[in-house]
Amino acid sequence: MYSSNxxxxxxxxxxxxxxxxxxxxxxxxxxxxxxxxxxxxSVGIPVMGSQPGPWSTGLCDCCDDVPNCCITCWCPCxxxxxxxxxxxxxxxxxGVSGALYTLIAFVTGVPCVYSCCYRxxxxxxxxxxxxxxxxxxxxxxxxxxxxxQEYRELKNRGFDMSIGWEGNxxxxxxxxxxAPMPQGGMTRDK
Numbered sequence: 001m002y003s004s005n006x007x008x009x010x011x012x013x014x015x016x017x018x019x020x021x022x023x024x025x026x027x028x029x030x031x032x033x034x035x036x037x038x039x040x041x042s043v044g045i046p047v048m049g050s051q052p053g054p055w056s057t058g059l060c061d062c063c064d065d066v067p068n069c070c071i072t073c074w075c076p077c078x079x080x081x082x083x084x085x086x087x088x089x090x091x092x093x094x095g096v097s098g099a100l101y102t103l104i105a106f107v108t109g110v111p112c113v114y115s116c117c118y119r120x121x122x123x124x125x126x127x128x129x130x131x132x133x134x135x136x137x138x139x140x141x142x143x144x145x146x147x148x149q150e151y152r153e154l155k156n157r158g159f160d161m162s163i164g165w166e167g168n169x170x171x172x173x174x175x176x177x178x179a180p181m182p183q184g185g186m187t188r189d190k
Contacts, residue, residue, distance in 0.1 A: 052129045055149060056156040059132060062148045065155070072144050072151070077102045079147045080115055082161045086154050087122045090165035112139035115147065122150055126157070 062069040072079040081098025088097075105111040116139035123130060132138065138146045155161055159168050 052123075052127050055128055055131070055153055057149060057152045059138065059142065059145050059149050061152070062145055065148065065152055068151050069144075069148055072147050076111070076144055076147055077105070079151050080111075080118070082164070083122070083147065083150050083154065084118050085164045086159055086161070086168070087118050087125065088165075090169075094164055110140070112136070112143050115139050115143065119146060119150060122153070126153070128153070 057064055062072075068079065077098040080101045081094035081096075084092060084097035084101075085094040101111050101114055104114050113136075116136040119135040119139060122128070123135070151161060160171065163171065
């Protein structure tokens with residue numbers, strides 16, 4: 001196939017030309033698994049390299065979840081504690097975060113200096129737009145609406161907000177364990 005007169009370094013090889021471009025996305029664009037295909041909640045594996053996307057609900061859609069809206073209006077420390085517990089992936093508890101929020105509210109009168117940091121962290125984890133304006137402005141102008149929106153976003157991503165991070169992890173493991181195994185895989189002939 002090749003003439004013997006060419007030195008080895010000049011012979012064409014399979015590695016000398018790049019493969020033709022394909023329309024398939026790069027491998028990092030897809031999460032390693034999709035929990036919802038196994039019946040489990042999609043608990044927010046962000047897609048690496050993707051552009052920020054929209055929030056699942058608007059800032060003023062508080063009436064979409066009336067019980068949470070009422071709790072957030074009367075006692076925002078509860079909603080904030082639940083959000084912080086999920087966003088921190090269990091490293092801080094709901095009670096500790098809620099108590100710190102309450103302490104900051106009593107001492108400074110502006111708990112948004114603490115809660116806006118969690119909005120930023122949540123946006124980064126789930127690649128969400130910074131909308132309708134900067135996180136600190138959203139929390140300063142509309143603290144209860146911002147907390148309600150963050151709560152709804154986590155709930156829409158499959159989290160059960162009442163059981164915290166550890167409860168959600170255990171729930172997902174149970175659902176993954178109970179998922180049916182695909183049929184017709186590789187078998188060993190006897």
